[in-house]
Amino acid sequence: MITLCKACGTSYDVAAGHPENCPICEDERQYVPVSGQAWIEPSALHARHANKWRQLAPGLLSVESVPGFAIGQRAIVVQSEEGNILWDCIPNLDDATKAIITALGGLKAIAISHPHYYSTMQDWAAEFNAPVYLHAADRKWIQRDSPHIHLWDGESLPINSRVELLRLGGHFAGGSVLLHKENQGVLLTGDIIQVAPGAGSVSFMWSYPNMLPLSATTVADIAQRLKDVRYSALYGAFEGKDIPDNAADIVQQSARKYIECIERR
Numbered sequence: 543m544i545t546l547c548k549a550c551g552t553s554y555d556v557a558a559g560h561p562e563n564c565p566i567c568e569d570e571r572q573y574v575p576v577s578g579q580a581w582i583e584p585s586a587l588h589a590r591h592a593n594k595w596r597q598l599a600p601g602l603l604s605v606e607s608v609p610g611f612a613i614g615q616r617a618i619v620v621q622s623e624e625g626n627i628l629w630d631c632i633p634n635l636d637d638a639t640k641a642i643i644t645a646l647g648g649l650k651a652i653a654i655s656h657p658h659y660y661s662t663m664q665d666w667a668a669e670f671n672a673p674v675y676l677h678a679a680d681r682k683w684i685q686r687d688s689p690h691i692h693l694w695d696g697e698s699l700p701i702n703s704r705v706e707l708l709r710l711g712g713h714f715a716g717g718s719v720l721l722h723k724e725n726q727g728v729l730l731t732g733d734i735i736q737v738a739p740g741a742g743s744v745s746f747m748w749s750y751p752n753m754l755p756l757s758a759t760t761v762a763d764i765a766q767r768l769k770d771v772r773y774s775a776l777y778g779a780f781e782g783k784d785i786p787d788n789a790a791d792i793v794q795q796s797a798r799k800y801i802e803c804i805e806r807r
Contacts, residue, residue, distance in 0.1 A: 543553070543556055543557070543583075544556075544583070544584055544662075544665070545560050545561070545581045545582070545583055545632045546550055546581065546582050546583070546584065546587060546612075546662070547563065547564040547566065547567060547579065547581060548579075548582050548611075548612060548634050549567050549571055549572070549573070549574065549575050549579065549580070549612060549613070550564060550567050550612050550613055550658060551611060551612030551613060551632070551633035551661040551662075552567075552657075552660060552685055553584075553633065553660075553661060553662045553664065553665070553685070554685055555686050560581040561581070563579060563682055564579055565683070565685070566658065566660075566683060566694040567579065570749055570752060570754070571658070571713070571714070571748065571750075571751075571752070571754075572658065572749075572751065573751050573752065578771060582660060583632030584633075584662070584665075585694060587611065587633060587634055588634065588636045588736075590607065590609075591607045591609060591611050591634050591636075591638060592607070592608055592636070592638070593605050593606065593607055593608070593632070593634055593638065593639045594606055594607070594608045594635075595642065595684040596781075597749055598618070598777055598784065599728070599775065599786075600659045600756065601620065601621040601622070601722075601724065602619070602620060602621070602722075602728065602777070602783070603618065603619040603620055603646075604616045604617070604618050604619075604777075604781070605617050605618075605619065605620070605645075606632060606633065606781060607632055607633070607634045609635065610612070611632075611633060612633060612661075612784075613658055613659075613778060614780065615630060615632060615658075615659055615688055615732070615733075615759060615779045616630070616779065616780060616781060617629060617630045617631050617632045617659075618630065618730055619649075620705060620720070620722055620730070621646065621647075622650075622702060622704060622705065623649065624702040624703065624704070624705075625644070625647070625648075625649070625650025625651065625702065625788065626646055626648065626649050626650055626664065627649065627650060627651045627652070627653060627701060627702075627705055627720075628643075628649050628651070628652040628653070628672070629653055629654075629655075629720050629730045629732075630653075630654055630655055630659045630730075630732050630779070631652065631654055631659050631660065631661045631662065631663045631666055632659075632661055632662075633661040633662050634662075635662055635665050635666055635669065640669060643670065644670075648670050648671075648672075648781060649666070649670040649672040650702075651665055651672055651673055651674075651675060651701050652666060652670075652672050652673070652674040652675065652690075652717075652721055653674070653675040653701060653707055653718070654674065654675070654676055654732075655715045655717060655718050655719065655720075655730075655731070655732030655733070655734050655779075656680060656714040656716065656718070656732060656733075656734060657680050657683035657684075657714060658733075659686070659732060659741060659779075660676075660684065661681065663688075663691075664687075664688035664690065664691075667688055667690035667691070668688070668690065668706075668730065671690075672690065673690055673691075673692045674688065674690050674691050674801060675692050675699060675701070675707060675715025676691060676692070676693055676694070676716070677693070677694060677695075677707075677709055677715075677717075677718050678694060678695045678716065679691040679695075679709075679711075679714070679715035679716035680714050680715060680716035680717075681693055683714075684742065694707070696709070697709050697767070701720075704722065704723045704724060705720065705721070705722055705723070706720075706721045706723070707719070707720055707721075708720075708721055708767065708768075708771065710734050710735070710764045710767055710768070711744055711760065711763065711764065712734055712748070712756050712760055712761070712764050713734050713746075713747065713748060713756075714732065714734075717732075717734040718734065719731045719732070719734055719735065719775060721771060723772075725774075725776055726772070726773070726774035726775070727771075727772045727775070727790075728774070728775045728776070728777065728789075729768075729771070729773040729775070729776045729777075729789060730776075730777050730795050731776060731777070731778050731779070732778070732779045733747075733750060733778060733779040733780075734746075735764070735776070735778065735793060736750065736778055736779070737783035737784065737785060738776040738796075739775065741783075741784060741785050741786075742792065743795070743796045744758075744776070744778075744785075744792060744793055744794060744796045744800070745796065745800060746761045746764060746797070746800060751787075755804065757804070758800070758801040758804040758805050759802075761800050761801055762797065762798050762801055763796065764796075765793065765794055765797035768790070768793060768794075769794070771790070772790070773789060773790050773798065774787055774788065774789055774790065775787065775789055775791075776789035778791070786799070
């Protein structure tokens, strides 16, 4: 039986009943609600929530659940002549979503930025017979085994000739972003890089719900890893967290400002 954590959306395979705890939520980067850990079965999730689709840009489609569930992130379908790629994952894989993705040509691969968005990746992978690429540094956070999971090491992984995964670390050791090399370049970041209100800056955190920052050294390393990466647009984890132009300069400027603030006495 599959059950989902209502606070983070992570899925668990249990023989009977519910897990006693959710390790993802008990980690200091997430949280256990004051009301305690709670669980929901996929059928109940499908009955109470639907998925909303939106075109972010040509070849980029976002999908997110309404009303919001758990962390509330969006996933993004990257359309490509070499096959569609799902970036990040959401818990609600309902029949309508299956039909839409099948009509779009299915999925060639799934790639996920960090463990908070693993959710029901095993079910998406099985439905579309697609490999799931996760950075090996985060293997301890996988809560359900799947033959579709592929762990990768190192600092980058090409998915196809136009799409590459880049490890930035920070929020999680294996925290990764997706670079789509079409046009002037698009960076999909989950919340490894978080777009701030107004879309004129970004920020970097070790824990967003608990408001715990990263060190200046870590943010400087992230900025350095992106220094020579060519991209103009950036799309974050949540609806409206978009920077349609000049994103590379904004990330570098924001990193400098962050470091200045952290180091200020």
